Amino acid sequence: xxxxxxxxxxxxxxxxxxxxxxxxxxxxxxxxxxxxxxxxxxxxxxxxxxxxxxxxxxxxxxxxxxxxxxxxxxxxxxxxxxxxxxxxxxxxxxxxxxxxxxxxxxxxxxxxxxxxxxxxxxxxxxxxxxxxxxxxxxxxxxxxxxxxxxxxxxxxxxxxxxxxxxxxxxxxxxxxxxxxxxxxxxxxxxxxxxxxxxxxxxxxxxxxxxxxxxxxxxxxxxxxxxxxxxxxxxxxxxxxxxxxxxxxxxxxxxxxxxxxxxxxxxxxxxxxxxxxxxxxxxxxxxxxxxxxxxxxxxxxxxxxxxxxxxxxxxxxxxxxxxxxxxxxxxxxxxxxxxxxxxxxxxxxxxxxxxxxxxxxxxxxxxxxxxxxxxxxxxxxxxxxxxxxxxxxxxxxxxxxxxxxxxxxxxxxxxxxxxxxxxxxxxxxxxxxxxxxxxxxxxxxxxxxxxxxxxxxxxxxxxxxxxxxxxxxxxxxxxxxxxxxxxxxxxxxxxxxxxxxxxxxxxxxxxxxxxxxxxxxxxxxxxxxxxxxxxxxxxxxxxxxxxxxxxxxxxxx
Amino acid sequence: xxxxxxxxxxxxxxxxxxxxxxxxxxxxxxxxxxxxxxxxxxxxxxxxxxxxxxxxxxxxxxxxxxxxxxxxxxxxxxxxxxxxxxxxxxxxxxxxxxxxxxxxxxxxxxxxxxxxxxxxxxxxxxxxxxxxxxxxxxxxxxxxxxxxxxxxxxxxxxxxxxxxxxxxxxxxxxxxxxxxxxxxxxxxxx
Numbered sequence: 001x002x003x004x005x006x007x008x009x010x011x012x013x014x015x016x017x018x019x020x021x022x023x024x025x026x027x028x029x030x031x032x033x034x035x036x037x038x039x040x041x042x043x044x045x046x047x048x049x050x051x052x053x054x055x056x057x058x059x060x061x062x063x064x065x066x067x068x069x070x071x072x073x074x075x076x077x078x079x080x081x082x083x084x085x086x087x088x089x090x091x092x093x094x095x096x097x098x099x100x101x102x103x104x105x106x107x108x109x110x111x112x113x114x115x116x117x118x119x120x121x122x123x124x125x126x127x128x129x130x131x132x133x134x135x136x137x138x139x140x141x142x143x144x145x146x147x148x149x150x151x152x153x154x155x156x157x158x159x160x161x162x163x164x165x166x167x168x169x170x171x172x173x174x175x176x177x178x179x180x181x182x183x184x185x186x187x188x189x190x191x192x193x194x195x196x197x198x199x200x201x202x203x204x205x206x207x208x209x210x211x212x213x214x215x216x217x218x219x220x221x222x223x224x225x226x227x228x229x230x231x232x233x234x235x236x237x238x239x240x241x242x243x244x245x246x247x248x249x250x251x252x253x254x255x256x257x258x259x260x261x262x263x264x265x266x267x268x269x270x271x272x273x274x275x276x277x278x279x280x281x282x283x284x285x286x287x288x289x290x291x292x293x294x295x296x297x298x299x300x301x302x303x304x305x306x307x308x309x310x311x312x313x314x315x316x317x318x319x320x321x322x323x324x325x326x327x328x329x330x331x332x333x334x335x336x337x338x339x340x341x342x343x344x345x346x347x348x349x350x351x352x353x354x355x356x357x358x359x360x361x362x363x364x365x366x367x368x369x370x371x372x373x374x375x376x377x378x379x380x381x382x383x384x385x386x387x388x389x390x391x392x393x394x395x396x397x398x399x400x401x402x403x404x405x406x407x408x409x410x411x412x413x414x415x416x417x418x419x420x421x422x423x424x425x426x427x428x429x430x431x432x433x434x435x436x437x438x439x440x441x442x443x444x445x446x447x448x449x450x451x452x453x454x455x456x457x458x459x460x461x462x463x464x465x466x467x468x469x470x471x472x473x474x475x476x477x478x479x480x481x482x483x484x485x486x487x488x489x490x491x492x493x494x495x496x497x498x499x500x501x502x503x504x505x506x507x508x509x510x511x512x513x514x515x516x517x518x519x520x521x522x523x524x525x526x527x528x529x530x531x532x533x534x535x536x537x538x539x540x541x542x543x544x545x546x547x548x549x550x551x552x553x554x555x556x
Numbered sequence: 557x558x559x560x561x562x563x564x565x566x567x568x569x570x571x572x573x574x575x576x577x578x579x580x581x582x583x584x585x586x587x588x589x590x591x592x593x594x595x596x597x598x599x600x601x602x603x604x605x606x607x608x609x610x611x612x613x614x615x616x617x618x619x620x621x622x623x624x625x626x627x628x629x630x631x632x633x634x635x636x637x638x639x640x641x642x643x644x645x646x647x648x649x650x651x652x653x654x655x656x657x658x659x660x661x662x663x664x665x666x667x668x669x670x671x672x673x674x675x676x677x678x679x680x681x682x683x684x685x686x687x688x689x690x691x692x693x694x695x696x697x698x699x700x701x702x703x704x705x706x707x708x709x710x711x712x713x714x715x716x717x718x719x720x721x722x723x724x725x726x727x728x729x730x731x732x733x734x735x736x737x738x739x740x741x742x743x744x745x746x
Contacts, residue, residue: 430688
């Protein structure tokens, strides 16, 4: 329950502007994060294992037709709204583009406090000025910023408790995703692979912001001499935490630049385009798997690792499953905090590789591998079979729900030179459709162990929003061109309900309950990478109106 | 967006013929909203920003069809840019007979010059594309905005919200390309 305090005195600055405060607030602990209550949504994907699953079951296929809006909140921003709200006992925290942050009463939508960052004028980001959510721990809320700071707010008042500069935004380091709490450490990644940053993970004391460890993701010796310093491998999507082995599983992005004539085919460029297993206490990279060694396609490996148990050789094995940019759904054994390749199956059209070898290493097809001055066509496009927008896993159906896209690209390497703050891509490209296919977006229900497709729903335009699945037997996601927020039957894929929102839905839906009433919330507010990068394919969403609104639904 | 752009483009083409549109240089000078802190002025030299001739004046003979020259506008007295951030210029030559009416008032023969500061996020738009829709056009390598050099840098694709402002140019007695006036519009993003 929330008790709204009195309005603060006038005269507060734009940054940290506060209207009211939270009367009572439940401190977030390691134990609560490890086993979150069904009523709450304490991390961007609902748990530290990135399931995107709500254990609430009041909204079902039988009553979802009655789902209707109970409140909405407009952010005033017209860029991409990709955040997942966080809900802790009736208090919601939701971030918006340009590092706005709102604390809202989760039952009424009333504003408790808000923060609007005064960002420098010369902020540059590759893929829109998005923020994908915040983290909560103790009585604080944590947000990474486009000028590469990490901020800690008092959850009750919105007052900034500490502000750490993580890196130099003038070198185009940005932070767009939520930090991860891992064994009491606050861990953040960084964005900037199109500008020649050097990727890293940094852990901090959540109380003070003091740095505990910092681990770089580019390795000397795996890059041509010296180029690891601008070698990319950014860590721009939130990882997962395995409390059992105290291991952080985190993905890394493309090497910078995309192509480089200094590279030999034997240069793997570790740990770009990889999944790394990191010791939560020391930051040591214990083990890794490289999806795309010496990547030339911009096939980032950042997509969310989902920690589940799967059957392998007749035994239940702790696993990581992840739908990767290169069009393969991967499965790894994570026993003992490691990352051992088990298998991978195509989930979209793939021409970039001939296949994968027994260790999961791609077998290049020279006809589809670009190089400096060499033009090829490859599928999927660099925007991936799936991009940042997270899949969901249901322990009920044992299925993974992947918001995939079918598209290809013409791509050619180009000479480029590093200059701090400037784009460092080294490629020219244009997206195009998969021949003889009349859709791009495809929401798929897949067995994560075998890759077997159980059902799919296709959409003419690309999907760019996250997926939620619930114990009520539902799957929720949104569309870009049609502006719909849709509920499907988790078992059959049948479309059961939809609501026409104000804009394209590229947020991450969540579910929570207050006083026994279940709610579903999602951001509608088109933007993100498609309008910036998809070229002719962006025409599919050219008429999608802009403007961010958080929609909250319930069955009344 | 596309429809609106097409309409605006048509409008500009029509008004260009009458010399009424902002950004079109009239005989007596140019329309447009430049200020005292213009990143370029009449008489400014254009010096190569990169390549083997870096720092040297751009000669008309060096500007070729299908290639871009990246330069910076400098005060002829000091040889320094008036605004290093906004004084970037991209030059190219349009194939004979392809230059459109919208570009002719600012061109020197078939050579055209535009601000190289992308109107989307300010990245350098200093290359000619070689594939797809960008082929033969000025491209920004940050997010793939495409500008048509033959049609007053109108936007053909990508996220740029508006065309690149032109830099009216002429060729001086020594064969160097120089500014005939300041940029025809606001340089860089909104």
